[in-house]
Amino acid sequence: MMSDIYQEFILEVYQHPMNSGKLDKPEFHAKSHNPLCGDKIELFIKTNGGKITEIKHSGNGCAISQVSASLLTEALKGKTLEEARGMHKEDVLKLLQIDLSRNPSRMKCALLPLEVLQKALKPGKQA
Amino acid sequence: MDPIDTESIREDFPIFRRRLAGKRVAYLDNAATSLKPKQVIAAMDEYNTEYTANVHRGVYRFSEEATEAYENARKRIGGFVAAGNGRTLIFTKNATEALNLVARSWGDQLRKGDRIVTTIMEHHSNFVTWQQLAKEKKARLDVVELGEDHELDLTQLEKKLAGAKLLSITHVSNVLGTINPIKEICSMAAEHGVVTVVDGAQSAPHMQIDLGKLGCDFFVFTGHKMLGPTGIGGLLGREELLDRMKPYQYGGDMIREVHLKDSSWNDLPYKFEAGTPNISGAIGLGAAVDYLERIGMGAVREHEKELTRYAIRRLNEVRGVEVYGPELPKRSGVIPFNLRGIHPHDVAALLDDSAISIRSGHHCAMPLHEALKLDATNRASFYIYNDREDVDRLCAALDNAKKVFRVK
Numbered sequence: 001m002m003s004d005i006y007q008e009f010i011l012e013v014y015q016h017p018m019n020s021g022k023l024d025k026p027e028f029h030a031k032s033h034n035p036l037c038g039d040k041i042e043l044f045i046k047t048n049g050g051k052i053t054e055i056k057h058s059g060n061g062c063a064i065s066q067v068s069a070s071l072l073t074e075a076l077k078g079k080t081l082e083e084a085r086g087m088h089k090e091d092v093l094k095l096l097q098i099d100l101s102r103n104p105s106r107m108k109c110a111l112l113p114l115e116v117l118q119k120a121l122k123p124g125k126q127a
Numbered sequence: 128m129d130p131i132d133t134e135s136i137r138e139d140f141p142i143f144r145r146r147l148a149g150k151r152v153a154y155l156d157n158a159a160t161s162l163k164p165k166q167v168i169a170a171m172d173e174y175n176t177e178y179t180a181n182v183h184r185g186v187y188r189f190s191e192e193a194t195e196a197y198e199n200a201r202k203r204i205g206g207f208v209a210a211g212n213g214r215t216l217i218f219t220k221n222a223t224e225a226l227n228l229v230a231r232s233w234g235d236q237l238r239k240g241d242r243i244v245t246t247i248m249e250h251h252s253n254f255v256t257w258q259q260l261a262k263e264k265k266a267r268l269d270v271v272e273l274g275e276d277h278e279l280d281l282t283q284l285e286k287k288l289a290g291a292k293l294l295s296i297t298h299v300s301n302v303l304g305t306i307n308p309i310k311e312i313c314s315m316a317a318e319h320g321v322v323t324v325v326d327g328a329q330s331a332p333h334m335q336i337d338l339g340k341l342g343c344d345f346f347v348f349t350g351h352k353m354l355g356p357t358g359i360g361g362l363l364g365r366e367e368l369l370d371r372m373k374p375y376q377y378g379g380d381m382i383r384e385v386h387l388k389d390s391s392w393n394d395l396p397y398k399f400e401a402g403t404p405n406i407s408g409a410i411g412l413g414a415a416v417d418y419l420e421r422i423g424m425g426a427v428r429e430h431e432k433e434l435t436r437y438a439i440r441r442l443n444e445v446r447g448v449e450v451y452g453p454e455l456p457k458r459s460g461v462i463p464f465n466l467r468g469i470h471p472h473d474v475a476a477l478l479d480d481s482a483i484s485i486r487s488g489h490h491c492a493m494p495l496h497e498a499l500k501l502d503a504t505n506r507a508s509f510y511i512y513n514d515r516e517d518v519d520r521l522c523a524a525l526d527n528a529k530k531v532f533r534v535k
Contacts, residue, residue, distance in 0.1 A: 001480050002476045002477055002479050002480045003477055003480050003531050005476075006473070006477070006531050006532070011531075011532065011533065015533075035488075035489075038471075038472075038488045038489045038496070038502050038503035039472070040502065060470070060502050061470060061472070061502075062470040062471075062472035062473045062476075063469075063470060063473050063532075064472075064473075066470075103476075106476065109472065
């Protein structure tokens with residue numbers, strides 16, 4: 001059942017997002033868009049001593065993409081850029097705690113924030 | 128009174144035998160594609176099992192039969208939109224390819240500074256095609272905006288027509304369901320000497336089309352939205368224009384003579400049908416228009432009007448629902464809406480649990496969503512097999528989605 005993915009935990013984060021907003025003069029910044037459903041995610045990152053100290057996400061989209069953005073940004077705080085670049089699909093799915101293996105279209109929503117992160121942290125991409 | 132007996136219609140569609148979560152599907156994504164009746168499937172099966180052969184090539188029995196069936200389908204499909212004399216039906220793979228054909232072939236004559244007019248409510252296929260052509264030719268693309276009530280601003284349209292070369296416009300919006308007054312628009316364009324292209328992808332399946340009355344120069348449509356198979360559609364164009372246009376693709380069947388230095392082209396419509404065409408697709412689409420004509424396009428339209436009226440009333444009773452688009456009768460059976468507090472993608476996903484298929488997103492119309500300041504919408508769209516029960520199920524499932532999301 002599709003409704004299984006909308007667990008208490010997911011709805012809680014969806015209705016109370018973490019790290020939403022924008023940052024002035026971010027060191028790293030990127031945005032992307034899922035043409036299927038119109039989800040939009042923008043990421044803003046600042047570092048200090050090689051570690052992520054401030055991170056925000058803005059945009060809008062379905063619960064899965066928004067919750068993924070909240071959880072991913074929360075998990076990235078304090079991580080080095082290298083660690084952040086090493087984040088994988090499995091890491092995001094573990095944060096979400098839901099099984100999307102039978103919903104490839106929702107998988108794209110879940111992974112959109114990660115895609116934006118990778119785009120933002122591409123070597124030479126520093127703002 | 129609904130002029131269509133949806134229950135007996137559904138018996139012609141084998142897909143309704145399938146059960147999802149124990150229920151028959153309430154298929155409400157007809158603006159994306161339609162379901163297929165057994166008559167269409169049988170016509171294609173017959174070609175593939177009884178007289179498989181290429182067309183316009185062999186002198187043996189199967190090839191003669193295949194050519195006859197293919198050309199006969201062309202006649203019936205042309206008749207379905209009352210193409211009349213002076214217009215030729217060219218088979219394409221879909222409406223998108225037909226639009227690209229016009230853009231690439233007719234558009235070849237465009238020069239720097241020429242103007243093309245289109246509208247903000249176009250599907251990407253009727254927008255990007257012209258945007259990119261204009262870029263290449265250093266021509267200009269003028270976009271007509273919405274006026275009131277989610278209809279086009281016709282005053283602005285008329286102003287933009289002055290001095291333009293071509294207008295490409297949708298008959299019916301795939302997002303808002305708006306039915307544009309195409310006859311008036313084409314006569315305005317004709318007064319300004321502007322060539323007209325009408326995108327009939329959302330109109331040909333749902334209403335009587337009479338090209339003689341509409342008066343457009345080109346009309347494109349796709350088969351899979353009108354009970355036909357995927358991979359077949361068409362361009363209906365004025366022969367005087369098509370004759371002067373260069374081929375869109377080169378290959379077999381479109382040739383008159385080939386020599387080492389040059390070649391000459393076959394007559395219409397073959398000049399524009401390079402390579403082996405979608406023979407079974409054309410035959411299937413022929414069966415689809417036969418099916419629609421048996422019901423009668425007037426009855427199809429009446430049925431959808433009735434159902435749309437009912438659906439808008441019922442949807443407005445669901446707290447938090449906002450329905451977009453113009454008033455009836457200026458709209459088709461396409462209903463875009465949003466449910467407060469739940470993103471369309473989540474709504475559509477939850478509805479799937481109740482075996483209800485709707486579309487969510489921007490429906491290949493990003494410029495329109497930007498103009499409406501909407502990120503995404505839900506869209507329910509009807510056809511001949513939908514009934515009030517489908518609408519009731521939709522509304523009940525929306526209430527249920529609100530419960531899941533704890534939205535009041």
